[in-house]
Amino acid sequence: MEILRFENITKKYGQNTVLEDVSFSINAGEVFSLLGPSGCGKTTLLRICGGFEPCDSGRVILDGVDITDQPPNERAVRTVFQNYALFPHMTVWDNVAFGLKATGVDPKTINEEVPKYLELVQLSGFENRKPGQLSGGQRQRVAIARALINKPKVLLLDEPLAALDLKLRQRMLIELDTLHDNVGITFIFVTHDQQEAMSISDHIAVLKSGKIKQIGTPTELYEAPKSSFVAAFIGDTNFFEGTVTNLDGDYCDLQIEDFPLLHLYNDKNVKEGALVHISIRPEKFSVYATKPEKTNPKTNLLFGKVEEVIYLGAHTRYWIRVQDWRISVIKQHYGYALDERSIKWGDFVWLSFEADNAYMLDQYLEDDEELLALPDLD
Amino acid sequence: MKLFRNCGNFFLGLPAFVWLLIFYALPAIVIFFIVFKPVDSNGGIGEGWTLQAVCELKDPSYPAIMWRTFWQGIVSTFVCIAISIPICYQLARISNVKIKNFFLLLIVVPFWTNFLIRIYAWKVFLHPDGALKHLLVWMGVIPQSTMLLYNQWAVLAVMIYTYIPFAVLPIYSVAEKFDFSLLDAAKDLGASSFYAFRKVFLPGISKGVLTAVMVVLIPAFGAYLIPDLVGGKDSHLVGDMIARRVFTDRNLPHASALSAVLMIAVFLPLVAFIWFRKIFGTKSPDDAKLQLKQQDTKQRLGSSLLFTSDTNVSQNQQKGEEANE
Numbered sequence: 001m002e003i004l005r006f007e008n009i010t011k012k013y014g015q016n017t018v019l020e021d022v023s024f025s026i027n028a029g030e031v032f033s034l035l036g037p038s039g040c041g042k043t044t045l046l047r048i049c050g051g052f053e054p055c056d057s058g059r060v061i062l063d064g065v066d067i068t069d070q071p072p073n074e075r076a077v078r079t080v081f082q083n084y085a086l087f088p089h090m091t092v093w094d095n096v097a098f099g100l101k102a103t104g105v106d107p108k109t110i111n112e113e114v115p116k117y118l119e120l121v122q123l124s125g126f127e128n129r130k131p132g133q134l135s136g137g138q139r140q141r142v143a144i145a146r147a148l149i150n151k152p153k154v155l156l157l158d159e160p161l162a163a164l165d166l167k168l169r170q171r172m173l174i175e176l177d178t179l180h181d182n183v184g185i186t187f188i189f190v191t192h193d194q195q196e197a198m199s200i201s202d203h204i205a206v207l208k209s210g211k212i213k214q215i216g217t218p219t220e221l222y223e224a225p226k227s228s229f230v231a232a233f234i235g236d237t238n239f240f241e242g243t244v245t246n247l248d249g250d251y252c253d254l255q256i257e258d259f260p261l262l263h264l265y266n267d268k269n270v271k272e273g274a275l276v277h278i279s280i281r282p283e284k285f286s287v288y289a290t291k292p293e294k295t296n297p298k299t300n301l302l303f304g305k306v307e308e309v310i311y312l313g314a315h316t317r318y319w320i321r322v323q324d325w326r327i328s329v330i331k332q333h334y335g336y337a338l339d340e341r342s343i344k345w346g347d348f349v350w351l352s353f354e355a356d357n358a359y360m361l362d363q364y365l366e367d368d369e370e371l372l373a374l375p376d377l378d
Numbered sequence: 379m380k381l382f383r384n385c386g387n388f389f390l391g392l393p394a395f396v397w398l399l400i401f402y403a404l405p406a407i408v409i410f411f412i413v414f415k416p417v418d419s420n421g422g423i424g425e426g427w428t429l430q431a432v433c434e435l436k437d438p439s440y441p442a443i444m445w446r447t448f449w450q451g452i453v454s455t456f457v458c459i460a461i462s463i464p465i466c467y468q469l470a471r472i473s474n475v476k477i478k479n480f481f482l483l484l485i486v487v488p489f490w491t492n493f494l495i496r497i498y499a500w501k502v503f504l505h506p507d508g509a510l511k512h513l514l515v516w517m518g519v520i521p522q523s524t525m526l527l528y529n530q531w532a533v534l535a536v537m538i539y540t541y542i543p544f545a546v547l548p549i550y551s552v553a554e555k556f557d558f559s560l561l562d563a564a565k566d567l568g569a570s571s572f573y574a575f576r577k578v579f580l581p582g583i584s585k586g587v588l589t590a591v592m593v594v595l596i597p598a599f600g601a602y603l604i605p606d607l608v609g610g611k612d613s614h615l616v617g618d619m620i621a622r623r624v625f626t627d628r629n630l631p632h633a634s635a636l637s638a639v640l641m642i643a644v645f646l647p648l649v650a651f652i653w654f655r656k657i658f659g660t661k662s663p664d665d666a667k668l669q670l671k672q673q674d675t676k677q678r679l680g681s682s683l684l685f686t687s688d689t690n691v692s693q694n695q696q697k698g699e700e701a702n703e
């Protein structure tokens with residue numbers, strides 16, 4: 001069921017278009033992430049939703065009601081601000097009770113509700129502290145309790161984890177997820193961190209320069225990115241450009257300049273002779289020190305030289321030179337890594353990947369160069 | 379090391395201390411002495427000790443003057459602050475630095491003109507033949523016989539005019555640092571603009587307002603030039619009574635007695651102010667840290683596994699502090 005819908009939202013600051021004709025809807029009870037690099041308009045969209053920023057055109061529909069022109073205090077939407085914006089002169093109790101007091105709830109109900117929400121965010125016993133006496137994680141929990149106490153239909157979280165250190169960020173992410181399961185309110189989560197978005201969201205909208213690039217579940221975005229931007233922004237990937245040849249049912253061959261012929265699944269039904277761009281995720285490759293048996297005709301085998309090895313414990317990253325192309329590969333260590341024959345810098349290795357594991361992109365943009373470039377190792 | 383640092387602080391503070399001692403504390407003590415001295419026939423100070431000047435304070439006209447000084451001081455302070463707060467709110471919200479500085483300049487510019495000249499400008503403005511009088515009579519608001527000048531209302535108006543910049547500057551300095559996203563947060567939580575202003579903005583700038591009260595109230599209690607120039611027979615304040623006793627009557631002990639009364643009257647709110655700050659002001663950071671430590675210890679005992687990282691932070695902090703010691 002739909003709870004929030006953006007219809008053709010456009011916002012300009014002078015000549016600068018921050019949001020351009022943005023339309024999408026969000027289901028009730030889900031965690032929806034707005035993901036994009038800084039300056040992509042995600043925070044502006046959140047501020048339009050919260051009512052802090054008017055939009056130039058378009059409508060915001062909350063639960064069937066047009067709230068575009070409502071002031072922030074009349075919307076059933078609450079925000080957890082990036083800096084938390086706790087009232088420094090008030091105690092934790094007063095901060096949490098603020099929303100109830102401001103809307104004229106009777107003191108008896110306030111005295112019942114506040115402890116409940118403090119309990120929910122595990123801050124019981126902190127009632128009389130001022131925000132200045134709390135740690136970052138505690139402050140954030142106050143901000144969340146304060147926002148939830150009015151029972152909003154939608155909770156907006158503006159980069160809620162950006163101010164925390166890495167360890168705490170991971171903890172708060174789990175905590176946010178648990179909290180979301182407990183309260184069942186729709187969360188809209190703004191972030192520039194793809195891992196955060198991937199781990200918590202039901203759906204993600206990827207934004208770039210004020211436009212929605214793709215909306216989907218984390219798996220859809222990762223496995224089936226429509227554009228090179230999405231593919232590169234979410235996780236690492238290898239891009240190839242080539243010409244389709246030799247159609248064979250659902251499969252085709254891809255002729256890439258200075259590269260072996262690849263056998264691929266033609267999911268876009270591309271015609272012969274067409275120029276396509278494909279993305280192959282690093283973990284789709286398997287690395288072998290010796291030439292493996294080619295058991296499946298759909299398996300592609302490549303031969304290359306290891307240019308860089310980064311051992312990360314659970315897995316190892318390799319950059320492998322195959323003719324003129326440098327390929328990023330991730331090898332998971334399923335077995336006991338000390339017993340395996342290790343692959344070292346300068347080794348000649350075999351790579352394999354299945355025809356089904358590559359993905360053809362709809363869109364490949366030249367202006368994304370910087371995002372797509374692999375780190376220069378020379 | 380610590381001793382040396384304290385020595386440094388002592389020498390840094392020394393000039394200010396000497397200045398206060400010579401130009402503030404000593405004259406004040408001298409005034410309190412003169413109260414108990416007789417007048418000599420030349421208008422100077424006579425030999426011996428007497429309570430005559432204190433007895434002269436029982437002058438029947440004084441209670442009215444003191445009361446007027448009191449209420450005009452309070453009212454002008456209140457009005458100055460009531461006008462300054464919205465000004466500072468708007469000023470602080472202006473994002474364009476050039477425009478902001480321009481408006482600040484407008485507030486400070488009157489200081490560049492001599493105080494006397496500004497009061498004379500008011501005299502011209504309020505004069506029986508002045509522009510305002512003619513306008514109001516022409517509009518039928520007041521009859522021809524009403525005097526705009528030489529009464530206590532003129533004194534009050536000029537006092538408010540004079541002291542507004544004194545109120546604006548300390549309030550602005552605090553308002554400028556105010557985090558306006560707090561007002562967004564308040565509105566987001568369902569508060570009306572007015573509720574947010576009252577419950578979030580005003581407490582946020584309360585320190586500036588307290589300072590403004592002090593810097594307006596004290597000169598307002600001591601004002602003497604304004605009642606002297608735009609006031610009439612019935613609008614004397616303690617300040618211009620003192621001036622009269624010194625320059626016209628040459629009765630220094632009497633003037634000193636009035637000054638002493640005024641000083642005590644100004645001193646009391648100052649003490650109240652400092653006391654108020656101590657009780658309601660923020661505690662020193664050390665206190666807060668100590669409290670944080672203690673409460674974290676408590677929390678650590680009762681906290682769930684999920685949240686232990688928070689306490690780890692304070693644990694590390696604690697370790698660091700111990701290491702420093």
